[in-house]
Amino acid sequence: MEAACTKSFPPFLDYKTEKYVLTKNRRIGVFHRLLQLGVLCYIVGWVFIVKKGYQESDNDPHISVITKLKGTSVTKGFRELQERLWDEADLVKPSQGENVLFLVTNFISTPGQELGVCPESPTVLDGRCSEDSDCAEKEPVISGNGIKTGKCNTTHFTCEIYGWCPAEESQPIRKIPINEAENFTLLIKNDVHFSRFHLSRSNTKQTSDTTYFKSCTYDPVSAPYCPVFRVSEMIREAGHSFKELSVLGGVVGVDIRWNCDLDQPGSTCKPQYTFRLQDVKNNFRTATYYWDQDRHQYRDLLKLYGIRFEISVTGEARKFGLVPTAVSLGTGCAFLGAITLLCDLILLYLDSKADFYWDCKYEKVKPPKGQEATEPNPEQNLE
The missing domain is CATH 1.10.287.940 (atp-gated p2x4 ion channel)
Known part of the structure; x- marks a missing residue:
């Protein structure tokens, strides 16, 4: 068998x-x-x-960030010691509402410029000369302010240029002309949505008190859902002082991190803020154009120094x-x-x-x- x-x-x-x-x-x-x-x-x-x-996760939330800066300051040294009032419309570049903004803390002004011929600034190396042959006609000045005319100015020993005159001079940088900027407040409103778990969170407190956000300041213990930050405190958390950065400017990174464990009570899902210094110099130029009674065009040139805030948001939600x-x-x-x-x-x-x-x-x-x-x-x- x-x-x-x-x-x-x-x-x-x-x-x-x-x-x-x-x-x-x-x-x-x-x-x-x-x-x-x-x-x-x-x-x-x-x-x-x-x-x-044992948990599944969603680490790619949908993010929205809204920023708004508040503050005013008065400075001198603009158009021959004329006082000027600065507010958020003047101090914040670009327009508010983005996740990147520039807060002006210092400036060098060259007011009353008009198109014409004038000597290049002596601080521009490519603009220096001893004779006309050093100034090739129609050649742009490298890192300069205009186009060479072919003539050498024997008074300044610089090439004459066609451009906005007088040329910008490297003036001594003022020490903290916008003193009140360190007391300005920055509102950072952030919303996240974890589509995998149909979960939405905001860093603002849900309250019917319309005056709450006008009087509160962020504190990790007493006011974790107040999105209003003092500029000086943000820079201090980054390990520096406002006086150090206000002269030549800098770049401060603001990181907002959401860690949400949905197996725990909902109160544990709250934002965590960290601040870091990314650079110690930051500036750019801007100009305001206007015309006189004879329709001659002029402009006021400003070299702005300030603090650039770059806001990034990351998050992760987890559930069994x-x-x-x-x-x-x-x-x-x-x-x-x-x-x-x-x-x-x-x-x-x-x-x-x-x-x-x-x-x-x-x-x-x-x-x-x-x-x-x-x-x-x-x-x-x-x-």
Whole structure:
């Protein structure tokens, strides 16, 4: 009956089962348990507790940022010591509302410029000359203020140029002309939406008090949902002082981070702010154009120094999910299986008694008597 079944059924229908061998090898046993303990600590401690591998995440939220700066200041030194009032329309470049803004803290003014011919500034190296041949006609002055006319001004020993005259001079930089700027306040309104979990959050407090945002200032403990920041405090959190940056300007990065664990109470999902200094110099030029009664065009040139605020928002929301939990557990089981395979390889190939363990693990089974396969004798076939 057994022979008939063996002949009638194909080999792929055979059933194979594993044979387990209990090996009394203390070194391999200790090594095996230590590896298992390490894998368990990794899965439980790192994957599930630290990395929270049982949660699915959304780390690409939809973000909106609105900024608004408030403050006024009065300075002198514009058009021959004439006082000028500065407010947010003058001090913030570009227009408010973007996630990048420039706060003016210092300036150099060249008022009353008009198109004409005048000597280049002596501080411009490419504009210096000793004779007319040094000033090639219609050649632009590198890092200068106009186009060379072909003549050398022997009074200033600079090339005459066609441009806005008088040329901008490198005047001594005033020390903190806009003193009140450090007390200005910056409103940063931020909204995030995690589409995967249909979750929306804002860094502003939900209140019916219309005067709250006009009187509050951000504090991580007492007012974490007040989006109003004092400029001097932001720079101090970046590790510097307003006086250091107000002369030549700088760049301050504002990072807003949302870490929302949706398995915890909703109050834990709140913004975290960090401030960092990215550069210690920052300036650009701007001009205001106007005409006199005779329709002659003039302009007031301003070289503005200030602090550039760059606001970036990142976030991640996490919540329990069956798929990431199954993947983490499956990874742990795969590691445990790999440990057994590693110990088998060491036992069968590297141990001093490898041959003995090989014979114990892999048993050679002989068929019952009378069923041995008989091979044809080549010599008989030749007869």
